[in-house]
Amino acid sequence: MAKINIAVVGPSDSVALICDVAQEKADKINILPFIYQDAPEVPDIIAQNDDRVDAWLFSGKVPHMYALKSNKTSKPLLYIPHTGSSLYRVLIQILYIERLEIDRISFDTFSAKEIEETFTDISLDMPEYYTNEYSGTISGEELTKYHYDLWQDSKTSIAVTCFHSSFRKLKQLGIPAFRIWPTRSNIRSMLSTAINKVEAARFKGGQIAIHHIVIGGYDDFVREAASGYDAKRKELQLYDILIKYTEAVKGSILMHDNGRYTIYSTRGSVEEVTKSFTTIPVHEDITQKLAINVSGGIGFGQTAHAADQNAHAALGLARQAGDGKWMVVLDNKVALGPLNSAVHIKYEIRCENKDVRKLAEQLNVSITTINKLIAVFTKLENKVVNADDIALYLNITTRSARRLLGNLVDNDFAELVGEEGVGKGRPRKLYQVLLNKLVALVK
Template identity: 55%
Template sequence: MIRLALVGPLDSVRLIQEVAAERRDMIEAVPMVYQDAGQVAAILAEREREADVWLFSGKVPYSHAMNARSAGKPFFYIPHTGTSLYRALLQITYIEKKAIESISFDTFSRREIEEAFADIELQMPSAYINYYEGIVSAKEMTEFHYDLWQNGKIQAAVTCFLSTYLELKEKGVPAFRIWPTRENIRMMLDIAVSASEAIRFKLSQIAVQIVEIDGYGDFVRDAMSAYAVQRVEIKVNDLLVDYAERVRGSTVTHGNGRYVIYSTRGIVDEVTRNFTVMPLLEEFIRQLDVSISGGIGFGTTAHAAEKNAHIALGLARRQGRGKWMVVLDDRSVVGPLNSATHLRYDLRSDDAQSRDLAQRLGISVTTLNRLLAAVAKLDKGSFAADDLALYLSMTTRNARRLLAGLVEQGLASVTGEEAVTKGRPRKLYTLLTRELTDFTRNKASSDTPADKNGIDSYTSSGL
């Protein structure tokens, strides 16, 4: 049974609930009514745990939700398509029998309105349209329609906002309300059910976490005694048992400073806050004199999850000691956890264009993907080589060489210099995103040798 939040004004929620009752064998409707869409953020904060999937009555409450969302659960809204307009247009023409020469609309684009009139073979009147993206208030919409009415520019108003509709009616404006159609409601209910099933499948994936004491051989050689080694191993094991309890998993000790934890993706996702933090790291740092690295892998089978965990551990080693990385079932990489340089990127590429570009730059496909993710994360127009080096876990010298290659290929430019305390000024670079996109689309080389699956070995070194 899927717990589906129905969020919107009372009349819309009642209609959606009525249609959802047709699927009562699969859907447990959780109505959440607001007076104003500005209340959506508060509803989310107070009632987030009550639903698995959230369905909003329209674009406005959905935009408020997307602006306030924390993580995880899927959000959908019922679109107001051309079919939603038909009811209002038919009400104006055939029920009210009004000859409208000028009318105002909100939410819909001009094209949608023109097509709706064409579909029911009505002459398109003079139309004033407030089509918006993102968050907009009912007050703004009310003022839009009412100002036009007061200035004699319209004879009627069509709105998707309940409070706007009620206020316009109260002020004597011939107003007509857009409702979601049952057809659109059923379509979005089907999508919500499918999304929930897909999420449940993903959350049930097997999670394997491989944990190891960094430099175990050196640690054993440098230890005061075998007892000192055992004491550290006992502490590590105790911490891992506590963590395994949190993720409802089981631990296996492999010896030589290596441990494996088996659990499921859903609880690991929750404990790591969508793969951004590793709670164990702080405990390891606080209680141990050795550093601990880890790789987390997911898969539909234990073999696939363990393979991804090994890849993740190899990537963690390349980041340095005490690092944790994640490899998802689609071979995308997330990490390092608990780090300001946390990135999400693809481990492989299935297209020849990316492999060709990587070869021209003398780097791996993985590094190319990390480069693009790092530049996006830097979130500024220009950056220096040492900024990039920090994200890519490479020396500043190698980062300069990489950027020089991009400049040579016409995919980056030197945009200036930045004075530093000592030495010569740092060069500032800008990645030319459009040129990079065009390059990867158009400059694939048919004779480029490439790995069959475009995956870097987690044991490889260098760039």
């Protein structure tokens, strides 16, 4: 198997340490080191180098957050966590190498619980301490100011930071500053995790992919054509468009009777061309150039039979979603779609959870609808919704959506929180769905 290319991103000293540990796995991996001055550089590093990389490994939590926020790669993103063992090492350095007294100290990145447990575990008296347990992205400059202000106000005498840039600046300002380093054991663990994730992705990438594509309402399509010849010309035009797509996914295509086509390929190629199952590149050509209703279902599996079953299931879901829609069903019975749609969601189509079945009966809907609802509310980040929102995502009538939201309210899974005026007619009711309660029940 080809070696795995792992990008290591961070400040120079951390990258050097990770690269040194990675030599132990030189038979399996190639390391591509990328050094930055500060974490906001991460999105540009990814954008310029993603095509060379199988997985990204970051020196800490903050560069990892910048990578996630940038959404510039579908490759695995991992980081070296700073754990209690990292704290032990810096405390030993302060106490036994520098021989400083720990009475007032500032930290960043670590939670108060982690700090208190560390002091308790090594039987040290708890000093007066401060910690900046930030969430999301933060710059080295912000953390430098945090530590410096505490020191200037005589609230602390020592600063402990996970940021290389903050460490350097604090030292220049004359503050007794110490750097948290990733431990070799944590580096080994995350390198192994990165290898496993890439190998799993390569295994999945080799799965069989089958597309079932049909011209919707084929009898009407033929009847409305100017002639039988005109209908055949349109089918051949569609075939030509699909051949280009088939070439892109490195597959093969069969043209059947009655406006049906089948494409065979592999998951890895399809995932790349469809941008992780979010778009069908030929969709615009089909809808605008041919102006015909073409639905597609893409299925994956370890065997041709499994992939074919999932492709048929995906095609059925696509037809349910409306004219000209495309859906995907993965090997684990998770559906994604519609592709090329603002209402794209990901949900399970099979469920063996008794609580989900009970909830479906309670709300008088299908299990799939329950899974769709959770996917919709998660995508909308649990914002306030109205019946039109739900109708759009679930492809149901507004009346059915009102009934569903009413059932959620009656069963204490949603609350009526207000109304909004929409011109003439009755105001639309606004609902807050209690997502945490729903998720807790179905897990």
